[in-house]
Amino acid sequence: xxxxxxxxxxxxxxxxxxxxxxxxxxxxxxxxxxxxxxxxxxxxxxxxxxxxxxxxxxxxxxxxxxxxxxxxxxxxxxxxxxxxxxxxxxxxxxxxxxxxxxxxxxxxxxxxxxxxxxxxxxxxxxxxxxxxxxxxxxxxxxxxxxxxxxxxxxxxxxxxxxxxxxxxxxxxxxxxxxxxxxxxxxxxxxxxxxxxxxxxxxxxxxxxxxxxxxxxxxxxxxxxxxxxxxxxxxxxxxxxxxxxxxxxxxxxxxxxxxxxxxxxxxxxxxxxxxxxxxxxxxxxxxxxxxxxxxxxxxxxxxxxxxxxxxxxxxxxxxxxxxxxxxxxxxxxxxxxxxxxxxxxx
Amino acid sequence: xxxxxxxxxxxxxxxxxxxxxxxxxxxxxxxxxxxxxxxxxxxxxxxxxxxxxxxxxxxxxxxxxxxxxxxxxxxxxxxxxxxxxxxxxxxxxxxxxxxxxxxxxxxxxxxxxxxxxxxxxxxxxxxxxxxxxxxxxxxxxxxxxxxxxxxxxxxxxxxxxxxxxxxxxxxxxxxxxxxxxxxxxxxxxxxxxxxxxxxxxxxxxxxxxxxxxxxxxxxxxxxxxxxxxxxxxxxxxxxxxxxxxxxxxxxxxxxxxxxxxxxxxxxxxxxxxxxxxxxxxxxxxxxxxxxxxxxxxxxxxxxxxxxxxxxxxxxxxxxxxxxxxxxxxxxxxxxxxxxxxxxxxxxxxxxxxxxxxxxxxxxxxxxxxxxxxxxxxxxxxxxxxxxxxxxxxxxxxxxxxxxxxxxxxxxxxxxxxxxxxxxxxxxxxxxxx
Numbered sequence: 112x113x114x115x116x117x118x119x120x121x122x123x124x125x126x127x128x129x130x131x132x133x134x135x136x137x138x139x140x141x142x143x144x145x146x147x148x149x150x151x152x153x154x155x156x157x158x159x160x161x162x163x164x165x166x167x168x169x170x171x172x173x174x175x176x177x178x179x180x181x182x183x184x185x186x187x188x189x190x191x192x193x194x195x196x197x198x199x200x201x202x203x204x205x206x207x208x209x210x211x212x213x214x215x216x217x218x219x220x221x222x223x224x225x226x227x228x229x230x231x232x233x234x235x236x237x238x239x240x241x242x243x244x245x246x247x248x249x250x251x252x253x254x255x256x257x258x259x260x261x262x263x264x265x266x267x268x269x270x271x272x273x274x275x276x277x278x279x280x281x282x283x284x285x286x287x288x289x290x291x292x293x294x295x296x297x298x299x300x301x302x303x304x305x306x307x308x309x310x311x312x313x314x315x316x317x318x319x320x321x322x323x324x325x326x327x328x329x330x331x332x333x334x335x336x337x338x339x340x341x342x343x344x345x346x347x348x349x350x351x352x353x354x355x356x357x358x359x360x361x362x363x364x365x366x367x368x369x370x371x372x373x374x375x376x377x378x379x380x381x382x383x384x385x386x387x388x389x390x391x392x393x394x395x396x397x398x399x400x401x402x403x404x405x406x407x408x409x410x411x412x413x414x415x416x417x418x419x420x421x422x423x424x425x426x427x428x429x430x431x432x433x434x435x436x437x438x439x440x441x442x443x444x445x446x447x448x449x450x451x452x453x454x455x456x
Numbered sequence: 457x458x459x460x461x462x463x464x465x466x467x468x469x470x471x472x473x474x475x476x477x478x479x480x481x482x483x484x485x486x487x488x489x490x491x492x493x494x495x496x497x498x499x500x501x502x503x504x505x506x507x508x509x510x511x512x513x514x515x516x517x518x519x520x521x522x523x524x525x526x527x528x529x530x531x532x533x534x535x536x537x538x539x540x541x542x543x544x545x546x547x548x549x550x551x552x553x554x555x556x557x558x559x560x561x562x563x564x565x566x567x568x569x570x571x572x573x574x575x576x577x578x579x580x581x582x583x584x585x586x587x588x589x590x591x592x593x594x595x596x597x598x599x600x601x602x603x604x605x606x607x608x609x610x611x612x613x614x615x616x617x618x619x620x621x622x623x624x625x626x627x628x629x630x631x632x633x634x635x636x637x638x639x640x641x642x643x644x645x646x647x648x649x650x651x652x653x654x655x656x657x658x659x660x661x662x663x664x665x666x667x668x669x670x671x672x673x674x675x676x677x678x679x680x681x682x683x684x685x686x687x688x689x690x691x692x693x694x695x696x697x698x699x700x701x702x703x704x705x706x707x708x709x710x711x712x713x714x715x716x717x718x719x720x721x722x723x724x725x726x727x728x729x730x731x732x733x734x735x736x737x738x739x740x741x742x743x744x745x746x747x748x749x750x751x752x753x754x755x756x757x758x759x760x761x762x763x764x765x766x767x768x769x770x771x772x773x774x775x776x777x778x779x780x781x782x783x784x785x786x787x788x789x790x791x792x793x794x795x796x797x798x799x800x801x802x803x804x805x806x807x808x809x810x811x812x813x814x815x816x817x818x819x820x821x822x823x824x825x826x827x828x829x830x831x832x833x834x835x836x837x838x839x840x841x842x843x844x845x846x847x848x849x850x851x852x853x854x855x856x857x858x859x860x861x862x863x864x865x866x867x868x869x870x871x872x873x874x875x876x877x878x879x880x881x882x883x884x885x886x887x888x889x
Contacts, residue, residue, distance in 0.1 A: 131581045131658060133550070157570065158656070160639050165658035168578035174547035175582040178498070194571055197603045198541070201521075205540035209498045209548035229570040231650040264538060268488035271750030276533040279524060292602035294531075296521030298496055298538040 119388050119423045120362055120395030120437060121148045122186070123410065127403050129164035136172050137179045139407055146411035147428060149436040150184025151176075152217060152308075152397065157190055157226045170202050170216070177210035184213045184433030186308055186326075191248040192221035192241055193230040197291055200252035207300035212432035215306030215326065218245050218319065238315035240287075246319035247286040249307055253323070254282040256304045257444045258294035280446040302434050303441045310366065311347060321350035325439055328366040328397050335383070337392045340365050344393065362437050366397040371406045377413025384414070385423055469865050472831040473719060473838030473880060474858075475559070476508045476850050477517040481535040483812055484725060486745040486844045493847050496538050498548060503847035505549050508556055511854030512868050514879045515557030515588055516549070517668075517840060518542040523600055527754065528763065534751050543575045550583035557876030559588035559668060564618055565597055566604040569625035569649055576665045577630060577657035585661030585875030589626075590668040590688065593619045616675050618648045623667060623683050629655040630664040635887050662877045663885040670723075672700065681707035684718060685882050688840055691722045691815045697835025719837040719880055722830070724815035726841060728852050732818045739817045742844055743808045752804035755811065759788050769804040772796065824860035831866065 125139040136153070143151050155169035169187035177185060185206060189199055199216075207214035220241035221227070227235045263278035282293035311320035312330040320327050327347060329340045348358040365387060371377050384396055400406030418424035434441055478501065479485045486492060494500045505516045521539025525532040546558040558579060562572060572589075580587035593616060594600055601608030625644045632642040632655045643652035669676060669684035677700075680687035687704055691697070705715040727742060729735030747755070749769035757764050761779030773796050778785035796806040816823045830836045843849025861867035873879060 133582045137551075157574075159654035160656040163639055165633075165637070165639075166656045167581055168575045168657075170544065171547040171575055171578040171582060174544045175551050177548050178502075178551040193568065195566060195604050198567070201541040202544050205544035208496060208540045209545060211498070225653055229651055229653045230568050231652075232568070259538070266487055268748075271488075271748040272533040273487055273536045274524075274531075274533050274538070276531040279531050289605040290602075290607075291604075294524060296523065296538075297540045 117394075118425060118438065119384065119418060120364060121146075121384075121415070121418075121424065122150045122152060122184075122364060122395070122397045123148055123407060124154065124397070124399045125151045125403060125407070126154045126399075128161065128166070131165055131167060133172070133175045137176050139403060140173075140176045140180050140183055140185070142407055142411050144180050144183035146415040147425060148183060148411075148415075149395070150186045150213075150215060150306075150433055152186045153188065154217075155188040155190065156219070157193055157221050157229055158223055159225050159229075170206055173214075174206055174209055177206070177213065180210075180213075182213070182428040182431065182436075184215060184306070184436055185210055186215035186217055186306065186433075188217045188219050190219045190221050191245040192236075193226065193232065196248045196251050196286060196289065197255065199248055200255040201296060203252065203305050204256055204295065204297050204300040207302055207305040208297070212301035212434070214300070214302070215308055215433055217308040217310065217328075218249055218316075218323075219310070220245050220316075238313075242315045242319045244287050245316070246322055247284075249319065249323035251282060251284040251286060251291050253304050253307070253442075254284055254445070255291070255293055255295040256300055257442075257446050258282050259298045260444050260447050261299050261303070264298060278447075299444070302432050303444065306433050306437065306439070312343065312366075317343075317347060317350060321347055321354055321356065324361060325434075326362045326364060326437065328364050329393070330366040331368075333368050333370075335365065335367055337387055337390065340387075341392050360439065362395065362439070363393045364395045364397040365393045366399060368399045368401060369406055369410065370401040371409035371413065374409070374413050377409045378417055380410070381414045381417035381421070384418060385421060388423060470831055471868060472827065472836075472861070472866055473514045473721060474508075474511070474867065475513055475515045475517055475557070475721065475838070475840040476504065477723065477840050477842045478504060478519070479842050479844060479846060479849070480519060481522060481537045481539070483746055483751065484842055484844055485536045485846075486742060487536045488748070489745060489845065491848055492845055495536055495846050496540055498545070500847040501545050501549060502552050504843075504850060505553050505556060505558075507848075507850045507854050509553050511850070511858045512871060513556055514838070515559045515586075515666075515876055516546075516553075517559040517561060517588075517590060518545055519561035519590070520563060520592070523603060527757070532754075534748070534754055543579055546587075547579055547582055550579065550586065553586075555586070555871040555874065555879075557586045557588055557666065557879060558583055559590055559666070559876075561590035561592050561668075561670075563592040563594045563600075564622040565594040566600065566606065567622075569622050569629065569644075570651060570653075570655070572622075573626040573629040574655070574657055576626070577655075577660050580660030580662055580665050581657070585877070587660070587662065588666035588668055588686075588876055590670060591619055591623055591684070592670070616679055620679060620683065621646045621648045625649050625651065627664060627683075630659065631885075631888060633657075633659040635659055659887070662875045663887065666876050666880065666882065677704050678707060680704065680718060681713070682711050685877075685880065686719045686721055688721050688723055689836075691724045694830060694833055694835050697722065697830060698833060701835050717882065719882075721838045721840050722815075722836045723840045723842060725812075725844065726816040726823055726853065726857075727814045728818070728820055728823060728856065730819060732822050735818045735822075739814050742814070743812075746844065747804060747808045747811070749804055752807040755807045756803055758782075759785055759792070761785055767803070770802045773803050773806060820856040820860055824857050824864065824866070827857075828861065828864055828866040 260278035598608030761782035
């Protein structure tokens with residue numbers, strides 16, 4: 112079966128409220144990998160437990176999943192409001208390192224009083240301000256990932272130099288109320304820049320998404336209507352063009368809650384996905400199962416084969432990195448100059 | 457293994473604890489060797505952790521990467537810099553190891569208790585109770601602070617105050633869930649942290665992750681006695697080790713703790729050979745690799761406070777006097793000159809002579825005997841080994857020294873428990889509510 116020209120992209124949430132054992136997450140990610148999905152997501156917040164249920168750091172969970180999987184992308188939610196921008200960049204870069212280039216992150220903000228009290232550093236702020244800061248964090252993270260050129264580690268025994276200092280760069284970034292000098296503690300991650308995702312359903316994150324997102328989720332309710340998704344997408348396209356960004360380089364996913372009870376439901380979901388995709392509403396889907404075990408199994412064994420049979424979905428991973436799954440290029444390094452590139456040639 | 461098992465039924469002699477530290481960016485690391493592999497690929501971390509687990513080690517210790525040093529206003533290019541973030545690497549290692557403890561050396565200066573306690577508690581769950589935190593108190597706040605919201609300028613007069621309060625706050629968070637799995641609100645209002653709310657990670661398999669404190673100073677010993685499960689100290693003579701060991705253990709009673717509740721582990725290096733003589737030759741060769749001509753010049757520039765780039769590292773020490781503005785420069789230079797003159801050494805040979813000799817050098821049987829002696833003589837409860845090579849630098853120790861330690865009855869022949877606390881013989885923390 113030839114690979115489709117414009118591939119349909121699929122992702123799935125593996126949120127499992129209250130679950131603390133790693134194996135449950137590994138099983139879910141492996142199942143999604145068997146379905147050849149582009150990536151799994153795991154939500155997170157620095158807020159209090161919901162309904163008294165324990166939660167684990169999402170990035171740590173997906174780092175634990177990484178060696179137990181081979182191809183599937185791993186995209187935890189990482190919040191930018193209370194965590195150090197430098198640490199956000201460092202942790203996401205490391206997830207990319209331990210997964211050999213399969214990492215992304217869904218940027219999110221912490222708007223509640225409860226989260227602010229957990230840190231005791233700042234008062235809660237309006238969503239618009241928090242998303243302006245999130246955009247700055249995404250910006251500095253990308254700069255930190257670029258702060259080591261790909262071939263900065265030279266190990267030149269003759270001169271005793273481990274690194275070429277001309278290929279390490281300060282980022283000298285000024286954010287709202289903070290600054291980051293750089294360079295990063297870690298070398299450039301395998302994907303150059305791990306994939307940045309933003310849920311841009313609401314208005315406050317839209318500008319951050321238009322500037323920095325590689326993947327944009329647009330959430331729908333249980334009875335999805337394409338109109339609202341299309342409107343949000345058009346708004347984001349316009350914002351991107353105004354910023355000089357090519358909207359074609361961003362993957363738009365409709366984020367759908369799913370509850371599949373039988374094979375017929377799985378086929379109906381394939382019908383919906385196929386028609387939205389054919390109408391050009393979105394590039395793919397982010398499914399949010401209501402029951403992680405039941406829904407994911409039906410998704411992989413029911414919906415996916417139907418989409419593959421219709422030639423909309425690939426049946427293997429042609430690439431190894433999440434960027435490759437998403438058909439996104441590996442970004443050039445903004446600090447690599449003709450001078451340094453020429454010197455090594 | 458069989459011999460060790462038979463000995464288990466004899467009266468228990470004191471057994472040592474062993475850990476391995478992923479070598480840092482600085483002088484101990486050898487990277488210009490054909491056997492030196494990547495220092496950032498996951499495969500390298502996996503190899504070293506797997507070797508340590510094969511050797512039944514207590515834990516694998518990984519530090520945060522430093523901000524690359526600067527020298528003469530530019531990024532220093534001789535250090536083996538570049539380090540992924542440790543808690544994330546350890547979370548991944550939890551997938552490919554089963555028993556070994558996973559310890560992250562993370563500073564208190566630029567983290568917040570809620571966030572770090574949460575990540576460590578997550579690691580404890582994801583590893584089935586193998587998480588540890590080596591509490592690092594940064595000494596170079598202004599330099600590191602340039603990357604963080606707070607910036608530099610932490611109170612230098614009392615660098616342990618923030619660290620102590622940080623650890624106490626983390627403990628309150630870890631203790632905030634009942635052992636039965638019910639979250640309880642927490643509130644901590646101190647000088648450095650004022651936080652309250654509800655922690656969202658249930659109490660982990662170890663109750664709390666193991667806390668490791670590094671350092672030999674009086675303040676560091678006191679901090680360890682009050683709050684740590686392991687103190688990581690430097691290595692010196694047997695007598696110095698005994699004195700420190702007795703001092704540290706003696707401080708515990710004031711905190712209502714028993715001597716066995718704090719393990720004293722020495723950070724050490726080692727060099728093996730088929731014979732003691734061969735090991736000495738290997739050690740000398742490794743020192744030459746560690747102190748490249750450029751590193752020797754760099755070390756001299758740090759002491760002299762002058763640009764010595766035109767100087768021949770294989771020639772004599774500089775004849776010019778050091779910049780007296782550099783602290784201790786005159787005294788250090790005088791000591792170097794005395795060594796160089798007495799032994800007829802070049803600049804590079806002098807640096808090799810005066811810096812960082814390996815702790816234990818010898819044939820496997822000799823090294824096993826030396827390690828055992830430190831433990832039986834009451835100078836340490838164990839050791840954190842720092843190999844000079846990544847990723848294979850522990851292979852020979854695991855294959856040749858560990859079996860000899862087991863034969864002596866000085867080291868475990870199997871993991872008796874599942875958690876790091878169990879490996880270390882530490883009691884499960886009592887939940888105080």
